[in-house]
Amino acid sequence: MGESVNTLAFLVMALAAIGGAVGMLTSRNIMYAAFWLLWTMLSVGGLYLLLSAEFLALIQVMVYAGAVSVLMLFVIMLTLRRREDAVRSLDFSPSAALLAAVFLGIMYYGISNATFPEVALLAEAPNTADLGVVLFTMEGGWLLPFEISALVLLAAMVAAVWWTKGQDRR
Amino acid sequence: MTYIPAIPLLPALAFLALLPMSRAARNRAIWLPLGAIAVSLVLSVMAFAAVWPGGAEKAAEPVYHESIPIATVGEATIDLGLRLDPISSAMLIVITVVAMCVQVFSVGYMRKDPRVGWYYAVLSLFTAAMLALVLADNFLMLYIMWEIMGLCSYLLIGFWHEKEASRKAAIKAFLTTRVGDIGFAIGLFVMFVTVGSFEFDAVLGSAAEWAPGVATTVALLLLFGAMGKSAQVPLHVWLPDAMAGPTPASALIHAATMVAAGVYLVARSMPIFEASGVALQVVLAVGLITAIVGGLLALVQHDIKKVLAYSTISQLGYMFIGLGVGSVIAGMYHLITHAFFKSLLFLAAGVLIHAYHNQDMRKMGGAARALPITSAVFAVGSLALAGIFPFSGFWSKDEIILVLTKDGQYLAAAGALFAGFITAFYVARLWFRVFTRKPQAEGLHEAKIGKLAPMCVLAAITAGIGFFGPTLGYFLGHKIPWPDLVVAGVSSAVAMAGLAAGWWVYGRKGGEIDTGAVKARLGAIYSALVAKLYFDEMYERLAVRPFTRAASGLAVFDISRIDWLVDGAAKAWGAIARVSWRFDDRAVDGGVNGVAEAIWAFGKRARSIQSGRIQTYQQLALVAIVLLLVFVVVKG
Amino acid sequence: MNIGLEAFLGLSAVLFALGLYGALSKRSAVMVLMSLELMAVAVGLNLVAFSRFVTPEAMTGQAFAIFAMVVSAAEIGLALAIVIAIYRHARSVELSALERLKG
Numbered sequence: 001m002g003e004s005v006n007t008l009a010f011l012v013m014a015l016a017a018i019g020g021a022v023g024m025l026t027s028r029n030i031m032y033a034a035f036w037l038l039w040t041m042l043s044v045g046g047l048y049l050l051l052s053a054e055f056l057a058l059i060q061v062m063v064y065a066g067a068v069s070v071l072m073l074f075v076i077m078l079t080l081r082r083r084e085d086a087v088r089s090l091d092f093s094p095s096a097a098l099l100a101a102v103f104l105g106i107m108y109y110g111i112s113n114a115t116f117p118e119v120a121l122l123a124e125a126p127n128t129a130d131l132g133v134v135l136f137t138m139e140g141g142w143l144l145p146f147e148i149s150a151l152v153l154l155a156a157m158v159a160a161v162w163w164t165k166g167q168d169r170r
Numbered sequence: 171m172t173y174i175p176a177i178p179l180l181p182a183l184a185f186l187a188l189l190p191m192s193r194a195a196r197n198r199a200i201w202l203p204l205g206a207i208a209v210s211l212v213l214s215v216m217a218f219a220a221v222w223p224g225g226a227e228k229a230a231e232p233v234y235h236e237s238i239p240i241a242t243v244g245e246a247t248i249d250l251g252l253r254l255d256p257i258s259s260a261m262l263i264v265i266t267v268v269a270m271c272v273q274v275f276s277v278g279y280m281r282k283d284p285r286v287g288w289y290y291a292v293l294s295l296f297t298a299a300m301l302a303l304v305l306a307d308n309f310l311m312l313y314i315m316w317e318i319m320g321l322c323s324y325l326l327i328g329f330w331h332e333k334e335a336s337r338k339a340a341i342k343a344f345l346t347t348r349v350g351d352i353g354f355a356i357g358l359f360v361m362f363v364t365v366g367s368f369e370f371d372a373v374l375g376s377a378a379e380w381a382p383g384v385a386t387t388v389a390l391l392l393l394f395g396a397m398g399k400s401a402q403v404p405l406h407v408w409l410p411d412a413m414a415g416p417t418p419a420s421a422l423i424h425a426a427t428m429v430a431a432g433v434y435l436v437a438r439s440m441p442i443f444e445a446s447g448v449a450l451q452v453v454l455a456v457g458l459i460t461a462i463v464g465g466l467l468a469l470v471q472h473d474i475k476k477v478l479a480y481s482t483i484s485q486l487g488y489m490f491i492g493l494g495v496g497s498v499i500a501g502m503y504h505l506i507t508h509a510f511f512k513s514l515l516f517l518a519a520g521v522l523i524h525a526y527h528n529q530d531m532r533k534m535g536g537a538a539r540a541l542p543i544t545s546a547v548f549a550v551g552s553l554a555l556a557g558i559f560p561f562s563g564f565w566s567k568d569e570i571i572l573v574l575t576k577d578g579q580y581l582a583a584a585g586a587l588f589a590g591f592i593t594a595f596y597v598a599r600l601w602f603r604v605f606t607r608k609p610q611a612e613g614l615h616e617a618k619i620g621k622l623a624p625m626c627v628l629a630a631i632t633a634g635i636g637f638f639g640p641t642l643g644y645f646l647g648h649k650i651p652w653p654d655l656v657v658a659g660v661s662s663a664v665a666m667a668g669l670a671a672g673w674w675v676y677g678r679k680g681g682e683i684d685t686g687a688v689k690a691r692l693g694a695i696y697s698a699l700v701a702k703l704y705f706d707e708m709y710e711r712l713a714v715r716p717f718t719r720a721a722s723g724l725a726v727f728d729i730s731r732i733d734w735l736v737d738g739a740a741k742a743w744g745a746i747a748r749v750s751w752r753f754d755d756r757a758v759d760g761g762v763n764g765v766a767e768a769i770w771a772f773g774k775r776a777r778s779i780q781s782g783r784i785q786t787y788q789q790l791a792l793v794a795i796v797l798l799l800v801f802v803v804v805k806g
Numbered sequence: 807m808n809i810g811l812e813a814f815l816g817l818s819a820v821l822f823a824l825g826l827y828g829a830l831s832k833r834s835a836v837m838v839l840m841s842l843e844l845m846a847v848a849v850g851l852n853l854v855a856f857s858r859f860v861t862p863e864a865m866t867g868q869a870f871a872i873f874a875m876v877v878s879a880a881e882i883g884l885a886l887a888i889v890i891a892i893y894r895h896a897r898s899v900e901l902s903a904l905e906r907l908k909g
Binding site for chain 2: 826
C-alpha cells in the first residue's frame, strides 16, 4: 500500500512540477508565467515532503512560493505597468531548445549509467529536530557555514536596497 | 635584535588600523602612519648601527635571522623569514628616510585632498612592503612583497581615479609590471624545482653548481621580472604614465623605492647571474639601451614630471649597467644616491607644480627668483643627476664607469658616458626652462616650512653622501675607491659639455627659447622621440588589442548569473571598445603595419561573435559545457 | 515501479533543462530570472534526494539545500533590484536594451 501511494504521489507531483515549468515557458503573459512558477515551486515542496524533508518543504513554500514569487510579481508590476507590456511573444529559440535537449540527453545517459552507493533506508527518517542539531550545534558541523550564510543574506539585502535606491542619490 | 620585525610591521599595522575607518576619521588619523614610519626610521637606524661595526664580515653571517615555517610541499618546508645584513640595513635607512621625508612633505601637499587618509594608508602599506622586501630571507617572501607593492603602486597611480588618465595609467602600470612578474614567477618555479628551497642561502650558495642552462634560465626570468618593476626597456612604458599619481607618491614609488626593487632583486641574485655569465651580458645590454633610450625620451618631454620619469628610467639603466659587469656595489651605490636625489627632485617638482598650477615646463619660468629655496634644492638634485662634483650622482656614476673600464668594457663605458651627456643636456634644458627666463605665471609663492624641511634633508644627504662612499663600500663588503682622476675627469668633462650644450640651446638667448630651428633640422628623429619611439603604439597594436579580443572571447565562458545584467560592466566594455575604436580611427602608419593589419582583420572576424546579446554568449558557453559533459560521461 | 534516487534525479534534470531553455531563449530579464529560479529549484531537489537516499543520517544534502536556497534567495533579491535599476535607466527590462557588450 505504502509503496503504491508513494509512487502515485511522486508521479502526480513530478507531472505537476514539469507541467508548471512548461506552462511558465509557454505563457505569453509574464504574470501567468510567474504563477506557473509558483505552481512548480509548490509541487517541488510536495516532493520534499515525499523525501521526508519536512523542514525544507516548509522553507520551500515560504521562501520560493512565498517570498520569491511575491518579489517577482512586484517587479513585474513595477516594470510592466500596462497590460500590453506583460504580454509578449514566445521567444522560441531552436538553438536553445536543441542545447537544452542535448543537455537533458547527456544527463539521462549519465544518470542511467551511474551507480550510486546503496544505503539502507532508515526505518524512521530523521525529523526537523535532527536537522536542527546538524545546523545549530558545533557537533553538527554546519554552524559556521550557517552563520556565514546569514551574512550573505544581509549583504544581499543591503545591496538590493542600495541598487533600488541608489539611482536617486547620485 | 628582536625589534627587527617591527620595522616593516609598524607601517603595515598603521595601514590595517586606517583600513576600517570612515573617510573622515581616516583623514584625521594621518598622524598614525607618520608616527609608525618615524618609529621605523629610528629602529632602522638602530639596526644599521648594530650592523655597522665590522660591516662586511657580517654579510655571510647575518646579524639577525629568524624564520617561521608556513607550509610543507612534498619534502621541502617553505619558510618565511627576515634577515638583516649590510645591504638590507643600508636599504632600510634609504627607504625609511625617503618615506619619512615624503610623508612629512605630503602633510602639506595633500592636506586639502578629501581622501588624504586613504593616501596615507596606501603609502604606509607600500613602505611596509618595501621594508619587508629588503629584509626577506627568501625569494618567495620577496615575491609576495613585490606583488603587494605592485598593488600599492596601482592604488597610488590611480589615486585620483575620477580622472580617466589616472585610471588608465594605473591599469597600464599594473599590467606592464605583471608581464614582468610572470617571468619572475616562472623563474621561482624553476628555482624551486632545481634547489627545493627559496632561501637566499640555499639558492645562492648552490648557484655555482647549477647547470649553466638552468642558471641562465633562472637569471633571465628573474631579470625579466626586474625589468618590469625597474622600468627597463621594453617594459618601461608604465613609468612615465604613472606620473598621473600624486607627486610625493611618485617621489617615493617611481623614483626611490619601488623601481629600486628590481635592481635590488638582481643585486641579491647576483650569484645566479654570475653562474650564468650570459645573463650578465644581457643585464649590461638592457641597462645600456635603457640608459640611452630613457635619456633621449626625456629630451622631448614638456611635462616636468615626465622629464623626471624618463630620467629615472635612464638612471635605472645606469644601475643595471653597474650590475651588468657583476659589480653589486656599483649598482647599489647608484641606487642609494639616486633614491635620495630623485625623490628630492620629485618633491621639488611637486612644489613647482603647486606654485604654477601646471606641469608644463613651457608655462613655468623664473622660478629661481620666486622660489629661491626650492630652486636651490632643485639645483642640488639636478646637479647630482647630471653627475657634477661634489654631488652624490657624480660619485656613483663614476663608480659605474670605473668598473666598466676596469672590466675592459670600453664600448659600454662610452655608451654610459653618452647617456651621461644626454642627462646633463636635459637637466640644463629643464633648468633653463623652469628657473630662468620671465615667469609665465603670477602670484608665485615659496612653499611652507613643512614642505621645505624634508627637501632640505634630502638635499643635505645628496650633497654630502659622496664623501662617505669608501666607508659605505667597506660596509657593504666591496671596495669603493676614491674616483680615478682620469675617469672622473672624463665623466665630469662630458657632463659639463652636456650642460654647456643645454645652455647653448636653451639658455643662451637669456630666456626666450626658440627651438623651432632645431626641431626642423631633426624632423624625423624629433617626432619619433615625441611619439616615445612608438613603444605604446606597438604594444597597443601587437598586444593590447588582440588581448582584449581574446579576453572577450574568454568572457563568453562567463555565465555568471547576474554579471551580465550589471549595467556598469556593459559601460566599461563600451568604454574599452571606444578607446580601441578611437585608436583605429587615427591608426598610425608604422613599420608594423603588415602584422597589425593581419591582426586587425582577424579581430574583425572575431568581433562578430561578440554580438552583445548575452544569450548568445550563454549558448556558446553551454556548447562548451555540453562538450565537456559528453567527454566526462562518455569517457568516465 | 519503485521510486528511487534515479527518478528524482531524472525529474530534476528535466526541470533543470526546462529552466536552461528559458534562460537561453527568453528576452525579458524577468523571464530569464524566473528560469534561473527553476534551475535553482531543480538543484535543490537533487540535493534533497541525495540526502534522503545517500546520507540519510548525516543529512548533508539537506544542509546543502538550505545553503543553496540562501544563495539563490540572495541572488534573486539582488537580481530583481538590478532589474529595477536597469528599468529606471533604460525604461525597459528587455535584454535587447542591454546589448552594449558588443565588440
